[in-house]
Amino acid sequence: MAFADTRTGWSLPGLAAAIAVHGALLVAAVSAFAVAGRGDRHHRTRDVIAIFEAVESPVPPPPSMEGRKARRVAPQVRPSPRPTGKQPPVVADAPSMHRPPSTPLPLVPVPPTVRAPSPDVPRPAPPHVQPATAKADPLAAYAAQLRAAIMRWKPRGLRKEGEATVAFTLTPTGQLTAARIAQSSGDVQLDRLALRMVRQAAPFAAPPDDAASLDFTIAVRFH
Amino acid sequence: MKSRNSIALRAALVAGCALAPLAAHAQEATRIDPIDVDSEQASAQIANSPITGSRIDRKTLDRKQATTSDTGAVLSSLPGVSAATGGGFSSMPSIRGLSEQRLTVLVDGFAIDAACPNDMNPPLSYTDPQSISSIAVLTGVAPVSSGGDNIGGVISVESTPPQFATSGETLITGNASTYYRSNGDGFGGAVKLTVAGSNLSATYTGSYSQSDQYDGGDNDGIVRSTEYAKTDHALALAWQHATGLLQVKGGIQYAPYEGFPNQYMDMVDNKSWFLNASYAGYYDWGDIDLKAAYRDTDHEMNFLEDKLPGSMPMNTEVHSFDASAKVTVLASPHDTVRLGAEYHHQWLDDYWPPVAGNMMMGPNTFVNVNGATRDRIAGYGEWERHWSDRLSSIVGVRFDSVTMDTGDVQPYGTGMMQMADVQAAAAFNAADRHRSDGNWSGSALLVYDLSGNAALELGYAHKVRSPNIYERYSWGRGSMASRMIGWYGDGNGYVGNLDLKPERADTFSVALALGGEAQGWNLRIAPYYTRVNDYIDAAPTGVVFTDMMGQPTGFVQLQFANQDAEFYGVDLSGAVQIAKGSGNDGTQLTASVSWLEANNLSDGGPVYRQMPLDVKAGVAHRSGALELSADVEWVAEKSRVDATRGEPVTDAYALANIGAAYTVSGVRVSFDVTNLFDKGYALPLGGMSLGDYKATGVLRTVPGRGRSFNVGLSTKF
Numbered sequence A: 001m002a003f004a005d006t007r008t009g010w011s012l013p014g015l016a017a018a019i020a021v022h023g024a025l026l027v028a029a030v031s032a033f034a035v036a037g038r039g040d041r042h043h044r045t046r047d048v049i050a051i052f053e054a055v056e057s058p059v060p061p062p063p064s065m066e067g068r069k070a071r072r073v074a075p076q077v078r079p080s081p082r083p084t085g086k087q088p089p090v091v092a093d094a095p096s097m098h099r100p101p102s103t104p105l106p107l108v109p110v111p112p113t114v115r116a117p118s119p120d121v122p123r124p125a126p127p128h129v130q131p132a133t134a135k136a137d138p139l140a141a142y143a144a145q146l147r148a149a150i151m152r153w154k155p156r157g158l159r160k161e162g163e164a165t166v167a168f169t170l171t172p173t174g175q176l177t178a179a180r181i182a183q184s185s186g187d188v189q190l191d192r193l194a195l196r197m198v199r200q201a202a203p204f205a206a207p208p209d210d211a212a213s214l215d216f217t218i219a220v221r222f223h
Numbered sequence B: 001m002k003s004r005n006s007i008a009l010r011a012a013l014v015a016g017c018a019l020a021p022l023a024a025h026a027q028e029a030t031r032i033d034p035i036d037v038d039s040e041q042a043s044a045q046i047a048n049s050p051i052t053g054s055r056i057d058r059k060t061l062d063r064k065q066a067t068t069s070d071t072g073a074v075l076s077s078l079p080g081v082s083a084a085t086g087g088g089f090s091s092m093p094s095i096r097g098l099s100e101q102r103l104t105v106l107v108d109g110f111a112i113d114a115a116c117p118n119d120m121n122p123p124l125s126y127t128d129p130q131s132i133s134s135i136a137v138l139t140g141v142a143p144v145s146s147g148g149d150n151i152g153g154v155i156s157v158e159s160t161p162p163q164f165a166t167s168g169e170t171l172i173t174g175n176a177s178t179y180y181r182s183n184g185d186g187f188g189g190a191v192k193l194t195v196a197g198s199n200l201s202a203t204y205t206g207s208y209s210q211s212d213q214y215d216g217g218d219n220d221g222i223v224r225s226t227e228y229a230k231t232d233h234a235l236a237l238a239w240q241h242a243t244g245l246l247q248v249k250g251g252i253q254y255a256p257y258e259g260f261p262n263q264y265m266d267m268v269d270n271k272s273w274f275l276n277a278s279y280a281g282y283y284d285w286g287d288i289d290l291k292a293a294y295r296d297t298d299h300e301m302n303f304l305e306d307k308l309p310g311s312m313p314m315n316t317e318v319h320s321f322d323a324s325a326k327v328t329v330l331a332s333p334h335d336t337v338r339l340g341a342e343y344h345h346q347w348l349d350d351y352w353p354p355v356a357g358n359m360m361m362g363p364n365t366f367v368n369v370n371g372a373t374r375d376r377i378a379g380y381g382e383w384e385r386h387w388s389d390r391l392s393s394i395v396g397v398r399f400d401s402v403t404m405d406t407g408d409v410q411p412y413g414t415g416m417m418q419m420a421d422v423q424a425a426a427a428f429n430a431a432d433r434h435r436s437d438g439n440w441s442g443s444a445l446l447v448y449d450l451s452g453n454a455a456l457e458l459g460y461a462h463k464v465r466s467p468n469i470y471e472r473y474s475w476g477r478g479s480m481a482s483r484m485i486g487w488y489g490d491g492n493g494y495v496g497n498l499d500l501k502p503e504r505a506d507t508f509s510v511a512l513a514l515g516g517e518a519q520g521w522n523l524r525i526a527p528y529y530t531r532v533n534d535y536i537d538a539a540p541t542g543v544v545f546t547d548m549m550g551q552p553t554g555f556v557q558l559q560f561a562n563q564d565a566e567f568y569g570v571d572l573s574g575a576v577q578i579a580k581g582s583g584n585d586g587t588q589l590t591a592s593v594s595w596l597e598a599n600n601l602s603d604g605g606p607v608y609r610q611m612p613l614d615v616k617a618g619v620a621h622r623s624g625a626l627e628l629s630a631d632v633e634w635v636a637e638k639s640r641v642d643a644t645r646g647e648p649v650t651d652a653y654a655l656a657n658i659g660a661a662y663t664v665s666g667v668r669v670s671f672d673v674t675n676l677f678d679k680g681y682a683l684p685l686g687g688m689s690l691g692d693y694k695a696t697g698v699l700r701t702v703p704g705r706g707r708s709f710n711v712g713l714s715t716k717f
Helices: A012-038 A065-073 A138-151 A188-201 B002-026 B043-048 B058-064 B071-075 B416-430 B469-473 B479-483 B690-696
Strands: A162-170 A176-183 A215-222 B030-037 B053-056 B081-084 B092-095 B104-107 B134-138 B154-158 B171-181 B186-196 B200-211 B228-240 B244-258 B266-283 B286-302 B314-332 B335-352 B366-386 B391-405 B435-451 B454-465 B493-495 B503-516 B521-546 B552-580 B586-600 B614-623 B626-635 B653-664 B667-674 B708-716
Touching: A138 A188, A138 A215, A138 B030, A162 A188, A176 A188, A188 A215, A188 B244, A188 B266, B043 B366, B043 B391, B043 B435, B058 B134, B058 B667, B071 B081, B071 B092, B071 B134, B366 B469, B391 B469, B416 B479, B479 B493, B479 B521, B479 B552, B493 B521
Parallel strands: A215 B030, B104 B154, B493 B552
Antiparallel strands: A162 A176, A162 A215, B053 B134, B081 B092, B134 B154, B171 B186, B171 B708, B186 B200, B200 B228, B228 B244, B244 B266, B266 B286, B286 B314, B314 B335, B335 B366, B366 B391, B391 B435, B435 B454, B454 B503, B503 B521, B521 B552, B552 B586, B586 B614, B614 B626, B626 B653, B653 B667, B667 B708
């Protein structure tokens, strides 16, 4: 039967287009292997870090130059914590603690606040984090800052369970030099998302001068 | 320079590794408090349409799989979803009044093309409730990235995601199940077996289902042409490496027979095999998803025992190729951009071999569709923004280019009795059949968490669907030829229309969710309105079918036609936890109400096959290994009927089901009684019972299933 035999009905232009698109994306994917392997994310220029923070957000926003300046100028201003259901770990020097509770929700991007160092314009050494209180551990306070910065990049809409632990190392100026999976979730997607959170959050504020170690680990628990 | 740097870097890394133990000894890493990623809030879940979207999980399927082999029927438990009767495993789901190819139905992320003039093998017929991991259903506005060439909701059937060993030892896991149903002597079973290392995983899935004709309730007796048998087998391989996951899956389905109570034909053979591959890569900048699939389906229709004597072979062959790429870029902590491209190719051949010695069906092969192609190339862009921890939005635009063409056709012969088809074939062959549509679609979705226990979802979409191959290219105008076309179960004949335009739908959807798990109750209220311009309905050709005596049968010939239609309604659902024990123990009451009206604005009548008011209530109790459940469903009289098709009115009815299950030594034993009081009723979306008509000469609506005692066994290992 002539109508039912050899015709395959392939559309050559369509097939060619599909192969071309797949080829291009595969090249992009393969090249990203190398990119992902470098780990030196701190070279990336990050002109704009939009700061969006819900009034009831349990997450202190990430540190910024502005925040650090504010801390330096007015380290004594400490309004009482808001009575929200889930309280963040008490971090006395977290930037949000310096904002009165009545501060309206900022819904527009804040102008550039953090710039990566450029070869032409040396970045001034950022002021170091001040200890929350004379007795508080500055490293613990800094760790809480890192946590808040990493948490901003948490993925949304996932429906998977697992726990991945990321180990990473910073320079004395807060640049990320290495990040790796210390404890795998067994699921490459969750591992990669945990790693992505840390890499996207870099560069961080500079660690305290007297930090005993610049190596950190953080577990990300997906529910 | 670069290579020197690279060598230096490697040397440094090697040196670094050598010194690593010393470094570790010297200073210990600071442990930061863990981060929990839960995405419990509605606004965080916006990409899944959190309020109008639902998910049927494995636990629910565990409870349902012993009572039905029909995935479409399982979905009808969701508010806003109903199932139009097909074969025993081929019900066609309808979401908010829209069904068939108006919906996007994905199996493991891939669309499956129709391969039958009666739509006997819709996508869900290739799934089995025993081996599905979960089914996600978006009844409201679906983002354009979830699929194109549709104007309704999205159904996504998912197999178990690949599992990998985490302990260092080879992982061997799986499950097995079997069931028996008294009504129709149905039985079947399924096995899933996974063998995996930490990076490689192989999963075999197989199932078998079979049933004889079922009995209707009360005095309805046997419902003819409702028997079926099918088996599915698939092997899935997965490899996870440093940055992503590669999956390859191949499988076959073989269905040796499936009766269709509301069609003139039955399926007497359906063989389909597929091979698909996907790659998901996760990088610091975002994700990449690449997919490709090929499917080959050979479908044969003829008569099973209830429609004998006689013979009328009808064969359909379909080849489909599907490829897609999606890139998800994290533009900021609050912004995600998705860009995608899709290509879908369908080739379809539909021919009816001559019947020896039959004057009407010979001497030549009836060429119904000669190598038709339907190619779709699409691109889309979508922006998801989380304005705050409470407010999120997704807006997207897509373009689908659909190109169709088909070859010359021929009738069975050139005799006087075949003149209607002879003339129609000549006109069809003389016409330009190449068609090309450029379809723009867009969607916008907003989710706002009003408080910890209230969330609002607002959606608008403009979506466009091009006609399918049978809607455009069916051409036979003879009584018999046209009665072979159509997936409406109404006994009427259908003729295609080369001049059909794409359907264009505008949907407004609002949904409010109140309560939550912490409150022990929840309530969802979801009203909607959809207006479809150029809705593909049917208009009379003026031909009225007659019997051997020349008397009208009540069935008519219709031609697909663009008309306007509107759909509106509200879905309500809620649950109350009336007792809560430890773990999953507790007692829960659930209820849902779906109300819908649909009007054909061109002819002023109701749209065909719309579910009347449907009220469901249930109670489920769990205490340790014991599970108990009871459900009732009340469906109103269907009095809004489509006069064009002679749609029958159906009476109101109420059904009750009870069930109990006990898990002992890892084996779950279940016992259910469906239609406890053996209520006799007509399926509101069942259509005309043509199998019974052929056997008895008495025309009735398709009766619902009578009482059935169902036993199920399942275990995991």
